[in-house]
Amino acid sequence: MMSAGRLEEQARGQHGNRIVVVQLLVRMGYRMVDDFLVMEKISKQYAGVKALDAVDFSIAAGEIHCLAGTNGSGKSTLIKIISGVEQPDAGGAVSIEGARKSGYSAIDSIGYGIEVIYQDLSLFHNLTVAENIALSSMISSRRKFFAPGEYTRIAADAMNLIGIDLPLDANVGRLSVSEQQLVAICRALTGELKLLIMDEPTTALTKKEVDRLLGVVLDLKGRGISTLFVSHKLQEVMQVADRVTILRDGQKIGCHPAAELDSRKIEYMMTGTNFEYSGRAPAVSDAEPLLEVVALSKKGNFKDITFSVLPGEIVGITGMLGSGRTELALALFGMNMPDSGKASMRGVPLDLRSARSSIRRGIAYVPENRLTQGLVMPQSVEKNALVTVIERLRSKSGFLDHRRAAALVKELVRRLRIKVPSVSSPVATLSGGNQQKVVLAKWIATKPELLILDGPTVGIDIAAKGAIHEFIKELAAEGLGVLLISDEVSEVANLCHRVLVMSRGRITAEFPAESTPESEILKSIELTA
Amino acid sequence: MEIALRKLARYTETYLVIIIAFLSILIAAKNPSFLTLENMFDLLKSYSFFGVMSIGVLMVLISGGIDISFAAVATVAEYLVALFMMRIGGNIFSAFAVAALVGSVLGYINGLLVNRFRIPPIIATIATMNAYYGLLIFATGGKWIYDLPIWFSDFAEIQLFTIHTANDSTYGLSIITMIWFAVMVAGILILRFTMLGRSIYAIGGDRKSALRVGLNVRRAEEFVYSFMGLLAGIAGVIQALLVQTVAPNSIVGKELNIIAAVVLGGASLTGGKGSVFGAFLGLVLLAIVKNGMTLMAIPPVWYEFFVGCVILLSVGITSYKGKLEKRRTATILVKA
Numbered sequence: 001m002m003s004a005g006r007l008e009e010q011a012r013g014q015h016g017n018r019i020v021v022v023q024l025l026v027r028m029g030y031r032m033v034d035d036f037l038v039m040e041k042i043s044k045q046y047a048g049v050k051a052l053d054a055v056d057f058s059i060a061a062g063e064i065h066c067l068a069g070t071n072g073s074g075k076s077t078l079i080k081i082i083s084g085v086e087q088p089d090a091g092g093a094v095s096i097e098g099a100r101k102s103g104y105s106a107i108d109s110i111g112y113g114i115e116v117i118y119q120d121l122s123l124f125h126n127l128t129v130a131e132n133i134a135l136s137s138m139i140s141s142r143r144k145f146f147a148p149g150e151y152t153r154i155a156a157d158a159m160n161l162i163g164i165d166l167p168l169d170a171n172v173g174r175l176s177v178s179e180q181q182l183v184a185i186c187r188a189l190t191g192e193l194k195l196l197i198m199d200e201p202t203t204a205l206t207k208k209e210v211d212r213l214l215g216v217v218l219d220l221k222g223r224g225i226s227t228l229f230v231s232h233k234l235q236e237v238m239q240v241a242d243r244v245t246i247l248r249d250g251q252k253i254g255c256h257p258a259a260e261l262d263s264r265k266i267e268y269m270m271t272g273t274n275f276e277y278s279g280r281a282p283a284v285s286d287a288e289p290l291l292e293v294v295a296l297s298k299k300g301n302f303k304d305i306t307f308s309v310l311p312g313e314i315v316g317i318t319g320m321l322g323s324g325r326t327e328l329a330l331a332l333f334g335m336n337m338p339d340s341g342k343a344s345m346r347g348v349p350l351d352l353r354s355a356r357s358s359i360r361r362g363i364a365y366v367p368e369n370r371l372t373q374g375l376v377m378p379q380s381v382e383k384n385a386l387v388t389v390i391e392r393l394r395s396k397s398g399f400l401d402h403r404r405a406a407a408l409v410k411e412l413v414r415r416l417r418i419k420v421p422s423v424s425s426p427v428a429t430l431s432g433g434n435q436q437k438v439v440l441a442k443w444i445a446t447k448p449e450l451l452i453l454d455g456p457t458v459g460i461d462i463a464a465k466g467a468i469h470e471f472i473k474e475l476a477a478e479g480l481g482v483l484l485i486s487d488e489v490s491e492v493a494n495l496c497h498r499v500l501v502m503s504r505g506r507i508t509a510e511f512p513a514e515s516t517p518e519s520e521i522l523k524s525i526e527l528t529a
Numbered sequence: 530m531e532i533a534l535r536k537l538a539r540y541t542e543t544y545l546v547i548i549i550a551f552l553s554i555l556i557a558a559k560n561p562s563f564l565t566l567e568n569m570f571d572l573l574k575s576y577s578f579f580g581v582m583s584i585g586v587l588m589v590l591i592s593g594g595i596d597i598s599f600a601a602v603a604t605v606a607e608y609l610v611a612l613f614m615m616r617i618g619g620n621i622f623s624a625f626a627v628a629a630l631v632g633s634v635l636g637y638i639n640g641l642l643v644n645r646f647r648i649p650p651i652i653a654t655i656a657t658m659n660a661y662y663g664l665l666i667f668a669t670g671g672k673w674i675y676d677l678p679i680w681f682s683d684f685a686e687i688q689l690f691t692i693h694t695a696n697d698s699t700y701g702l703s704i705i706t707m708i709w710f711a712v713m714v715a716g717i718l719i720l721r722f723t724m725l726g727r728s729i730y731a732i733g734g735d736r737k738s739a740l741r742v743g744l745n746v747r748r749a750e751e752f753v754y755s756f757m758g759l760l761a762g763i764a765g766v767i768q769a770l771l772v773q774t775v776a777p778n779s780i781v782g783k784e785l786n787i788i789a790a791v792v793l794g795g796a797s798l799t800g801g802k803g804s805v806f807g808a809f810l811g812l813v814l815l816a817i818v819k820n821g822m823t824l825m826a827i828p829p830v831w832y833e834f835f836v837g838c839v840i841l842l843s844v845g846i847t848s849y850k851g852k853l854e855k856r857r858t859a860t861i862l863v864k865a
Contacts, residue, residue, distance in 0.1 A: 107743060124735050125735070127730060136742055
């Protein structure tokens with residue numbers, strides 16, 4: 001496309017009249033601007049911390065753009081500035097459709113055609129699909145009353161636009177996450193949408209659902225609507241993206257055409273290093289199995305699960321979200337009672353009705369969501385680490401034996417290499433990686449025989465990831481059985497002895513990890529999903 | 530047909546209708562005078578006081594809040610209206626207008642506390658309940674008022690249509706009941722056909738999202754508490770019409786039963802759910818349990834116990850249904 005300058009030149013050449021040129025430009029200006037949004041030298045400081053440091057950023061009309069970066073890289077701050085929730089510090093400039101904007105509000109940004117779909121989707125679960133979709137346009141029309149059929153019509157129009165079909169009178173709370181996402185997109189479409197920003201849209205979706213979402217986004221592109229994906233997991237969206245902008249520590253590392261990048265390059269730019277897997281844990285010799293699971297089934301969760309874990313063995317379970325892996329882990333820990341089948345530890349059947357008995361039999365479970373299930377954030381590292389063993393640390397008088405407790409915490413902090421100014425600092429002040437180590441410490445303190453880890457390295461930095469891997473191998477070398485559930489195929493492929501692939505509640509494949517290339521595992525997941 | 534039935538099975542109202550029908554048949558079998566028009570009109574009249582307030586409670590609950598102070602607001606309004614009528618006079622319209630004004634102001638104070646100061650509604654309204662009621666007792670010394678104007682007691686006798694019975698007594702549908710019905714119609718109109726009504730549901734569903742999509746949360750929250758106050762004021766006048774005396778201690782203590790009736794009717798204490806029809810049915814259920822027990826000559830000491838059981842049972846069934854539903858969606862997610 002031609003620049004405004006050249007256009008002006010050309011126009012003047014033709015007409016030789018400045019007024020005509022200006023009129024022409026004004027008239028044509030809307031169509032001629034390449035970029036929907038241009039941001040220059042955007043900085044933002046929060047209490048002395050630079051969240052964004054002179055970042056340049058632009059999105060063309062109809063472009064699919066990805067914004068990549070780890071937690072704390074400044075992604076969300078940039079989104080907040082684009083959507084008018086936050087104002088940039090002085091010195092930066094924002095233009096939308098060629099017009100300079102200074103200090104606009106969130107309501108203004110909606111007027112400019114910018115809509116944000118947050119990770120929680122901001123939907124109303126108690127209202128119907130139609131009501132949810134129509135709500136925004138009802139608000140902006142500033143009317144006080146409406147006819148009952150009106151929102152059904154608005155909603156149906158929006159759904160037709162992207163060719164989807166959801167029950168209009170169903171409560172949104174009854175839909176799946178991916179359907180809810182489509183509702184959120186339809187709601188954005190009821191206005192004059194020009195830029196759709198989606199925050200971590202694919203984390204909770206299965207592969208099929210991601211494909212449907214990408215189809216919708218491509219359709220929007222065809223209508224000249226731009227999309228900005230914000231994510232730290234880009235694999236899925238890379239196939240439709242035009243450009244990728246990478247942020248690290250508040251600075252722009254680069255903006256590249258998506259075709260020139262692969263996930264390894266992006267990871268490098270996001271983190272500044274490339275993650276290398278160090279060697280494997282030593283092979284295990286045949287021994288009496290530690291955990292044996294036979295034909296374990298639970299309706300709607302998993303079916304016919306049979307496998308075993310040897311002492312010292314790291315067994316990986318991978319598969320798409322919703323494949324039943326977390327449900328299986330919960331079942332083994334006694335928190336999701338199966339319908340049939342059995343599981344035993346060292347040959348003695350497990351009572352799967354309560355977590356208490358599983359803990360007593362030497363099973364420890366580290367949940368996927370450490371924030372909501374694993375830690376008491378405002379409490380100290382020491383208290384969190386000891387919560388599982390507090391009973392065992394009672395002295396004869398019945399009070400906590402402080403000397404033994406302190407020694408145990410010191411030992412755990414040392415073994416797990418937890419970086420913490422003092423064991424009495426609140427867990428909330430630690431980095432994600434160190435928090436995850438505290439969760440691990442808490443369960444290691446129980447001296448388990450079998451450790452079930454669900455997504456142990458999700459969302460933590462690379463150094464911490466390496467340390468946690470080392471620690472898992474150390475534990476295995478000591479004879480602990482480890483069941484590692486992970487999304488990341490490279491993680492299970494490089495860390496485990498054996499990899500089980502789950503799909504729709506069944507184990508569909510099993511690989512000896514050492515002799516299987518990563519791509520083969522990946523293929524098996526995609527084939528069965 | 531089957532689809533229609535399945536749809537009906539989703540609504541709390543359906544179950545309430547069935548339970549009410551079942552209980553009615555049971556009571557009528559023991560005492561035929563239960564299912565007479567006379568008894569029905571009488572019930573509808575005496576429950577108008579609860580009924581009017583239940584609509585206010587419904588809106589507060591849908592918005593995700595709760596109000597404990599409305600019985601105190603009703604008492605204050607009732608008392609002030611009685612004083613107004615004795616000192617200044619006026620007519621029935623001015624009586625209602627004064628009550629509505631007093632109630633709205635007191636309710637608006639609740640709304641301010643909840644919205645501006647973000648005090649949890651239950652604490653804010655327990656505090657104002659004590660403050661309103663305490664001030665009233667202090668200012669009046671707890672004196673009862675008996676000498677209400679003649680026109681006031683005349684109004685209470687107005688019937689929309691009158692039926693003469695064989696033994697020369699009459700009965701009919703009271704104008705007081707009509708006030709209740711008018712309030713219900715207003716409630717339906719507000720909740721279903723105005724942006725304000727949809728905002729109330731949305732805020733109760735997810736307050737943060739409501740703010741994000743640009744709903745006027747402040748106005749809606751201030752409205753529900755003010756409206757609650759307004760209806761409490763009107764209910765205060767209805768109470769005075771029904772008993773023709775004004776006692777500062779006759780209403781306080783009834784608020785929990787009304788909240789229970791509305792919850793019984795399908796409103797959720799966590800907000801976002803509830804309907805006018807449901808609130809009506811909830812109240813009807815409580816009314817016929819009480820009335821039925823009287824007609825079946827069960828000692829009134831059992832009333833509280835039975836009400837407790839009915840509430841536990843129906844709220845329990847609703848919650849359990851919700852739990853099953855949640856489990857079902859979880860299964861669907863796993864399958865997808």
